[in-house]
Amino acid sequence: MKEEAEFTGRSVAERIRNTLGRLTASERRPALTLLESYPVAGLETVAQFARRAGVSGPTILRLTAKLGFDSYAGFQQALRDELESRLQAPLSKAPVASTRAEGRDFIGDYTEAIVGNIQTSMAQIPRAEFEAAAGLLGDEKRRVVTIGGRFTHSLAQHLYLHLRELRPRVALVGDQTATWPEHLLDLARNDVLVVFDIRRFQDDVVQFAKQAAAGGTHVILFTDTWVSPVAAVATHVFAVETALPSSWESFGAMMALSEALIARVHAERWGSAKSRMERLEQIRRNLFRAEGQ
Amino acid sequence: MKEEAEFTGRSVAERIRNTLGRLTASERRPALTLLESYPVAGLETVAQFARRAGVSGPTILRLTAKLGFDSYAGFQQALRDELESRLQAPLSKAPVASTRAEGRDFIGDYTEAIVGNIQTSMAQIPRAEFEAAAGLLGDEKRRVVTIGGRFTHSLAQHLYLHLRELRPRVALVGDQTATWPEHLLDLARNDVLVVFDIRRFQDDVVQFAKQAAAGGTHVILFTDTWVSPVAAVATHVFAVETALPSSWESFGAMMALSEALIARVHAERWGSAKSRMERLEQIRRNLFRAEGQ
């Protein structure tokens, strides 16, 4: 009746991982299929699931049996239970208790400030510069390198991670200064360097940008209203507001602009980006499969 | 055969809302039951669903018929399709129709979307959870470790870089999976792990969080509206909106929340943070001097 206690995993996914070693080749196929489109695949009928995984019905049943379920219905029930507890967690957990300090609502105030910040910043972005920068970033023939300072390194990384999905030949300059010369070496005439640099402008970053620019590399600069000295050598400059009244600094506007650029590039090169992402997806799946063994 | 076109809603939930007026009293019961535990209730058998809603089987079928499905199987298929398309990353979602120089303002539209995103997300953050999380992050006695997935790694890094200024004993889990065990080793009971995990939830990250939680570590989760499975072991869950209409995903809301948390911690421990930052400044100056020579 009930599933035996010997099966360790709380979730079906966990059970699969624990059992993967004991599965035969064609039992492993639906197992991985399920993990890939979890948990939908398992909520279909046996026949549908079997077709999706490219095996026969009985194989599905042998799999669920090995996972410790005494029937396919029991297996599905487990999946539904999981799904339900997962999807309902946030709803039941949000009784919106207003436990802010005294009267003021910290989150509300912060939101208001950051939103204003983003709006004023974005309003001031010169449209032509934006389009030009997007054009540079979308051009596959150009190598693209991103670099950031102490804090802005995370923004450089964010841009890097997303651009990398859309096009080849993108690199991120790490935070280890020692590796920087190699990056400079690779940057050629007409390549693109994206620099994030805000007040307390970092000298090493400025130097890096200057050297790159000297070699004929296009420099796109994201900076704050104090404008980094990199501007002197940059081809496109985007200055946004980072200061919040009476608080810490915020990268909100800078991230918004960066994301807008990514979206712009994405829209521009939709065709090639799509096929690239699909290939990427394919490769990932294969890697995952192999790893599963 | 196919569902008729007269039925407006793209999603089953929408269809229900549009049809609610035309339903009888006892048809309305399962309809609302479904909306309450969506979509799990509808994935059960007719009998189970009927029992859950307190009606008979045929009433369920009359309901699905009125919703425009020609069979219960078709109804379930629609629910599964929805679920799958939402749980699965939009591997290749077409971007907004190329909004070149034609009338539309790309930046303006994007700004509007992201601002709306941030506002709705932040409004839903439970204040008490927020305060509790800030309390944990501000507590020097606890070690704090941040971790992110493929894309969200940059957010984990952002939080790490800022927290590090405010307090000691903060670490970032790198993107090299090989180094992860060491981090787990260091995490003790009552320490704090901050996890960033969005749709296409990453299995290795989930496993990491689970192991940490098993050891008694507090887990703070930043996720999207589809809620990472990490939620099951998390002490505090923050679900924000990451989807932008017809575009790439946006981390804007997640970053805003993360920054709000940082600001909160900063405000809370103003005294100690200030002296820490001053000492840090001192050290930096010395290092810079030495290096400058």
Place this chain on the structure above:
DNA sequence: TTGTTCTTGTAATAAAAATTTCCATGCTGG
């Protein structure tokens, strides 16, 4: 009240699905 219509559940029936049986196939070791 009484007839009519609209709801809704019970029970019978049909359809579909899960499960089992059994045999073909391919692999391993002697």
Place this chain on the structure above:
DNA sequence: CCAGCATGGAAATTTTTATTACAAGAACAA
């Protein structure tokens, strides 16, 4: 090269599940 064994699918069988037919009961109008 063959015996023995593990594997996996086709087809038969059984069970479950959806679906339909029908009748009881409620709501309403005249």
